[in-house]
Each structure stands twice: as structure tokens, then as C-alpha cells.
Amino acid sequence: MQRRWMAGTIAVVSALGMTAVLGGCGMTGGSAGLTLKLVAADYGDNAANSSQKYWDKLVKEYEAEHPDVEIDVSVYSWNDVDRKVREMVAAGDPPDMAQIGAYADYAAHNQLYKADDLLSIPVQADFVGQLATAGQVKGVQYGLPFASSTRVLFYNKTLFDKAGITPPETWEDLADDAEALKAEGVEYPYALPLGPEEAQAETMQWMLSGGGGYTDSVDSYGIDSPENIDTFAWLKDDLVGKGLTGPVAPGELNRAAAFAAFAKGDVGMLNGHPSLAKIAAKAGVKYGMVPTPGKEGTTSSTLGVADWMTAFRKNGHRDQVGDFLDFVYSEKNVLAFSREYDLLPVTSSASSAMAASGQDRHLRTFLDELPSSELYPAGKTSWADVSAQVKQQIGKAVAPGGSPSGVLSRLQAEASRAESAE
Structure with missing residues (x-):
């Protein structure tokens, strides 16, 4: 372990706070400090x-x-x-x-x-x-x-009990539960926030549940992989197309709005991180949490941030x-x-x-x-641009008349260009 020199005065700017205007960096605070x-x-x-x-x-x-x-x-x-x-x-x-x-x-x-x-x-x-x-x-x-945080599936216990259903383990279970919740008049059976606030998170969560992800086995972008295309085709046809994601189009629904709707008791299920537990508890919502359902069973890997x-x-x-x-x-x-x-x-x-x-x-x-979580490809300098493109475009993949393969192929082309410029 290297020996550290500790003669000076360290001034750290608080990581995790608001306000405060920064001045210049370097030697300040006196001759010895x-x-x-x-x-x-x-x-x-x-x-x-x-x-x-x-x-x-x-x-x-x-x-x-x-x-x-x-x-x-x-x-x-x-x-x-x-x-x-x-x-x-x-x-x-x-x-x-x-x-x-x-x-x-x-x-x-x-x-x-x-x-x-x-x-x-x-x-x-x-x-x-x-x-x-x-x-x-x-x-x-x-x-x-x-x-850090991870994502799990939150569900409203009161709404589930009323509909007589149990938490899902597979995509098919999730769709069946959403149908039952819709029949009970639940506004958002499954909330799918693919709006520009944090669509890259919901997108990756679903990609992982289908056996895909943003990158392939050699760490190159694989956004338009067959697994990812199948995942978004299922979302479009089996959830969004059947009216199981609520009155707001997924491409226009932001995470904060989805969380707020869950806290009001208007959402049956959605993916969430630890802060949602705090929000729901404060609002008096009885909720449960389970691993994200996968295509054939519980997802082997979830999103980590x-x-x-x-x-x-x-x-x-x-x-x-x-x-x-x-x-x-x-x-x-x-x-x-x-x-x-x-x-x-x-x-x-x-x-x-x-x-x-x-x-x-x-x-x-x-x-x-x-x-077992997987994180964004944050080590790529291109990731910021790719993430921004996902936020703007991914909602179109599940919109009426939209093409999952077309949207994902466009995102892949843009990601490949950005990656080649690294």
C-alpha cells in the first residue's frame, strides 16, 4: 500500500447536496493549508x-x-x-x-x-x-x-387481492395479471414508463428479462439483437396493444409520473428502485416486491445502476x-x-x-x-449519446403502427457510429 503524504489541507466539495457556488480549485485557505x-x-x-x-x-x-x-x-x-x-x-x-x-x-x-x-x-x-x-x-x-440500486417489480397488494391474483414470475403471468387488473378497473395494470425522463432504465430492464441487453458478449452494442426485438414485439402486441399499460402512451409516460400514480393506488405493477418503497409507504400503499418476471421464468439478471x-x-x-x-x-x-x-x-x-x-x-x-445485476455500459464514451437516443426514440417501438425492429435497428446504427468514433 502506497505511503500517503498528508501535509496539506484538503477541501472537498460536498458530494450529495444542493446549492453552493464553486470558486476556483487549488491552493486556498492559508499558507499551511x-x-x-x-x-x-x-x-x-x-x-x-x-x-x-x-x-x-x-x-x-x-x-x-x-x-x-x-x-x-x-x-x-x-x-x-x-x-x-x-x-x-x-x-x-x-x-x-x-x-x-x-x-x-x-x-x-x-x-x-x-x-x-x-x-x-x-x-x-x-x-x-x-x-x-x-x-x-x-x-x-x-x-x-x-x-447503487437495483430494480424489482412492485405490485399493489390491495389491487392484487381484489383481483384474486398472485405476483407474476413470467411474461405470460404478467400479462394475465394485467388483464385481471384491467377487468377490475385499474387505471394502469402495468405502468410502462418509456418517456424521456429515464426510458433507458425501463428499456434495459425489459431487455434483460428477454435475455438481451444493450451490449453483446464481446461488449459491442447489440441493441437490435433478436432477443431485444422479440422483447419489444411482445410488449407492443401483448401489453400495449391490449390496453394493459394505462391511458398515457408509454413513450409519454415518465418514471416520476408512474411512481406518483403507484403512490395514488392507480397502478397494479411497475418496475421500481428503493425510493419507490419509501414513496409508497409514505402514501399508505400496501405493496409487495418480487424479482422481475422473465420470458420463461424469473429473470436471471436485473438492472443495476x-x-x-x-x-x-x-x-x-x-x-x-x-x-x-x-x-x-x-x-x-x-x-x-x-x-x-x-x-x-x-x-x-x-x-x-x-x-x-x-x-x-x-x-x-x-x-x-x-x-447478479448488470449495469449500463458506462465505460463507453458513446453511452451518453446512445442513452439520449434511447430516451427519445424507444417509445415509438411500442406505439400503434410502430416497428420494434425498425426502431431498434435505427438505434443500433446510431450506437455503432458513436462507438466507432470513440
């Missing part, structure tokens, strides 16, 4: 649970043990944080650290430290395996997983940044963050602690899915 800046995303949904509070507490504890270190944290909403960091990088003034949604573009331009350069061996080895792999570009890890911590090379400060990140990724701190925002730990030690704890029972279903 080194200030490291961290820009972070806010996982809270109001001022009372802003991520800024998490970072303030963590930084206070760190600085108490490192009196020559100052951590300067700025937290922005998810609507702004990636753009803020892009603007800082473009201006030649990147933060020392950024906790954001993507890393591949910065890594491709040699702007980031490698995980090997930053973290102690025990900390780096503690990352959940597939999350660490998803942080790699060409076999080298640049993205440090910071928060991760957000990323990155460290920029321009300002130097490698050892100081690494020391602080070792602290950030301690079991105690990873657990505290995960519990505060109902997310899954990104380290094996914290995952084991959560699995053994009674206070985390509501997350156990999601935690059980994590080892």
Missing part, C-alpha cells in the same frame, strides 16, 4: 434531507482528525451537477473530486486519476465486483462507484485526495449514506453489514439482486 474541492450530487428531496447534511457531518469528523486539512464541498441537484462539472472542466478549473453520473469522457481525455493511484488496496478491493468493473475504461478503473466518484488530475493532490476517499469509503460512512437515502452500499463490507441488519429489511430484496 491545502483545500481540495469536491462537487457532489444531491440525493435528498427537500432541504431537510439534503445531501449537504451528510457531507457536513462526514467532513467535520475527517477534519477533526486532520487539522491541516480543509474539505470544501458544494452540492448541486441532479439537474445541474453534471453540467456544472463540465463547465468547470471546460474552463480549465476542474474540482479535485466530482461525484456525478458519468466518468468515461473524462477518462478518455486522460483527465482522471486511476483507482490504483488513489485508494489503498483494502478499500479498492472492497468494491462490489460488478460495480468496480462497470467503472472501467479498457480494463482500467477510473470511476469509483458511490451509490451506479453513480460515480471521480478525481481530476489537473490540480495534483493525489495522495491527499486518496486519503480522504479512503475515509469516505469506510464501512461506517458507506452504510450511513446508503441508509439515509435508501440506496445500496457499493462495498462488500457495508453490503454484508446491511444484509445482517434488521433495520435494513426493506432493502433486502434489492440487495439480493445486486450480485
Whole structure:
């Protein structure tokens, strides 16, 4: 394990909070002090649970043990944080650290430290395996997983009991349950949010349930694979075409609206992540959760999602940044963050602690899915463009008169062009 130099003052910009305007990065705070800046995303949904509070507490504890270190944290909403960091990088003034949604573009331009350069061996080895792999570009890890979640099928127990049905295990079961819910007057028997907010997630969840995915066995895009075409043909013909997805066209239904409808008791089934459990419980909805149904049985792999911590090379400060990140990724701190925002730990030690704890029972279903989950191809610099295209176009694949093979083939052609430009 490399020996770290700790003479300066580290100023980290809070990862996970709102507001705060960033100044320049680099040496600030006095002759003996080194200030490291961290820009972070806010996982809270109001001022009372802003991520800024998490970072303030963590930084206070760190600085108490490192009196020559100052951590300067700025937290922005998810609507702004990636753009803020892009603007800082473009201006030649990147933060020392950024906790954001993507890393591949910065890594491709040699702007980031490698995980090997930053973290102690025990900390780096503690990352959940597939999350660490998803942080790699060409076999080298640049993205440090910071928060994760998986997707499962939520169902409204009250509506299911009224219809006399049980949770589905296969696509056929899901369609039958949706028919029964429709007969009982349920507005959205199955909510299928393929609107532009987060269509890439629902799309990948369904691709995986049909044995496909965004990429093939050699990690090239395989969007128009036979498996994916069959999946969307089934969605179009057996769910959407039979009026089982509700009054709003899937291409116009966003995830937030679908979650809100579930909280109102208007949805029988939908795919969701841990925050939906919190939303539903707060609204008094009696819900259950099961693994996503597959074509022939329970899906072998579900969608996993991760957000990323990155460290920029321009300002130097490698050892100081690494020391602080070792602290950030301690079991105690990873657990505290995960519990505060109902997310899954990104380290094996914290995952084991959560699995053994009674206070985390509501997350156990999601935690059980994590080892077999598959993540977006975030290591491809083309993924941001491909994801944007999926958000805009995939709803057309299940629309009346739409062509699943035609839409997926167009997306594949655009993805191939973007990939060849990497």
C-alpha cells in the first residue's frame, strides 16, 4: 500500500447536496493549508434531507482528525451537477473530486486519476465486483462507484387481492395479471414508463428479462439483437396493444409520473428502485416486491445502476485526495449514506453489514439482486449519446403502427457510429 503524504489541507466539495457556488480549485485557505474541492450530487428531496447534511457531518469528523486539512464541498441537484462539472472542466478549473453520473469522457481525455493511484488496496478491493468493473475504461478503473440500486417489480397488494391474483414470475403471468387488473378497473395494470425522463432504465430492464441487453458478449452494442426485438414485439402486441399499460402512451409516460400514480393506488405493477418503497409507504400503499418476471421464468439478471466518484488530475493532490476517499469509503460512512437515502452500499463490507441488519429489511430484496445485476455500459464514451437516443426514440417501438425492429435497428446504427468514433 502506497505511503500517503498528508501535509496539506484538503477541501472537498460536498458530494450529495444542493446549492453552493464553486470558486476556483487549488491552493486556498492559508499558507499551511491545502483545500481540495469536491462537487457532489444531491440525493435528498427537500432541504431537510439534503445531501449537504451528510457531507457536513462526514467532513467535520475527517477534519477533526486532520487539522491541516480543509474539505470544501458544494452540492448541486441532479439537474445541474453534471453540467456544472463540465463547465468547470471546460474552463480549465476542474474540482479535485466530482461525484456525478458519468466518468468515461473524462477518462478518455486522460483527465482522471486511476483507482490504483488513489485508494489503498483494502478499500479498492472492497468494491462490489460488478460495480468496480462497470467503472472501467479498457480494463482500467477510473470511476469509483458511490451509490447503487437495483430494480424489482412492485405490485399493489390491495389491487392484487381484489383481483384474486398472485405476483407474476413470467411474461405470460404478467400479462394475465394485467388483464385481471384491467377487468377490475385499474387505471394502469402495468405502468410502462418509456418517456424521456429515464426510458433507458425501463428499456434495459425489459431487455434483460428477454435475455438481451444493450451490449453483446464481446461488449459491442447489440441493441437490435433478436432477443431485444422479440422483447419489444411482445410488449407492443401483448401489453400495449391490449390496453394493459394505462391511458398515457408509454413513450409519454415518465418514471416520476408512474411512481406518483403507484403512490395514488392507480397502478397494479411497475418496475421500481428503493425510493419507490419509501414513496409508497409514505402514501399508505400496501405493496409487495418480487424479482422481475422473465420470458420463461424469473429473470436471471436485473438492472443495476451506479453513480460515480471521480478525481481530476489537473490540480495534483493525489495522495491527499486518496486519503480522504479512503475515509469516505469506510464501512461506517458507506452504510450511513446508503441508509439515509435508501440506496445500496457499493462495498462488500457495508453490503454484508446491511444484509445482517434488521433495520435494513426493506432493502433486502434489492440487495439480493445486486450480485447478479448488470449495469449500463458506462465505460463507453458513446453511452451518453446512445442513452439520449434511447430516451427519445424507444417509445415509438411500442406505439400503434410502430416497428420494434425498425426502431431498434435505427438505434443500433446510431450506437455503432458513436462507438466507432470513440
